[in-house]
Amino acid sequence: MNEIERAITEDELHAFVDGQLDSARRPALERHLEQDQSAAKRVAAYKMQRAALRAALADHLAEPIPPLLDPRRLMKLREARRRIAWQMAAAILFAFLAGSGAGWLVRGRLPDGSPAGIPALAQEALIIHAVYATDRGPPAESGAARQNAIYQWLSSELKHPLIMVNLTAIGYRFVGGRLAATDHGPAAMLLYEDAGGTRLTVFVRPMPDRKRDTRTVHVGAGDVDGYAWICDGLGYAVLATAPTKDLHDIAVMVRHQVDPT
Incomplete structure (x- = not known):
């Protein structure tokens, strides 16, 4: 042979x-x-x-392909389900805002062409936070021991490398991460919690039309407070239910970790 x-x-x-x-x-x-x-x-x-x-x-x-298994029908059904999920999330936020008597807002003048970017980013982050941060069940992907794997998975889904955010120095442990659907594509929600049960979320979404970095601005809705910015083609928002001590300092820490320059 x-x-x-x-x-x-x-x-x-x-x-x-x-x-x-x-x-x-x-x-x-x-x-x-x-x-x-x-x-x-x-x-x-x-x-x-x-x-x-x-x-x-x-x-x-x-036999012909059954209508229920027609690939075009399945794709349309999948898109419809994504739209419904996003509409439900928006409805939850609307009810939340109506109950609090306050609308969402971005405070301060935004630099050079960013108004359309930060407001959309903040609104999406607030919706995701309102839906998931108060849910005491585990996130879709959970466990501090799997933090590396979760970040790698989310980076792959967003087609953009995510830099790991570590908040243990200020008492917040990583709880888990979730892939979220928005009107502008996939986003990542990273959940952190301190010893007292206070939760904060770090929301990240690619910003393909917003390449220029922005300064950090104050955002909020009802009793949810936070800060948002854009850097290196990604939009970030750090949110927590007020009152959360030193939230601005936490946002500064997150920004320094993901954009040390």
Whole structure:
């Protein structure tokens, strides 16, 4: 048996049975089957199994795809569910604001072309915070021990590397993370909690149309207080339910960690 024949793999045997083997490899595989009776028997068994399956499923293969499994329908259903989830979150925030008697706002004059960026970012962050920060169940992805893996997963989903935020020095431990859907694409919500049960969230979303960095601005809605900014193509918001001690200093710490320059 020569080197080429020894290089033949089990995957190539299956590809041969399915008629998917590269034509350049076919002569070597046929020689291999002539010399290796064990491999030849396996291939013969694979062909019999394939023929039996095709015969058993012949009637089903001829049927049209059921409407419930139509790929276009499934894609539309998925998009509809995402819209409904976002609308529900917005409704929750609206009820929250109506009950508090205060609308969301961004305080201060925003620099150079950023009004459309920070307000949208703040509104989305406030909705996600209102929906999830008060939920005492575990986030979709939870556990301080999995912090590295969660950050890597969220970075992959956002297609942008996230720098890890560590708040243990001021008494906040990492609780978990969640991938959130917004009108402007996916976002990450990172949840932290101190020993007294006070929670704060770090909201991060890519800002493809907002490349210029902005200063940190004060944002809020009802009894939720926070700060938001844009740097290196990402929008950030640090939010907590007031009163939260030194929230501005916490936001400064977060910004320094993600943008040390």
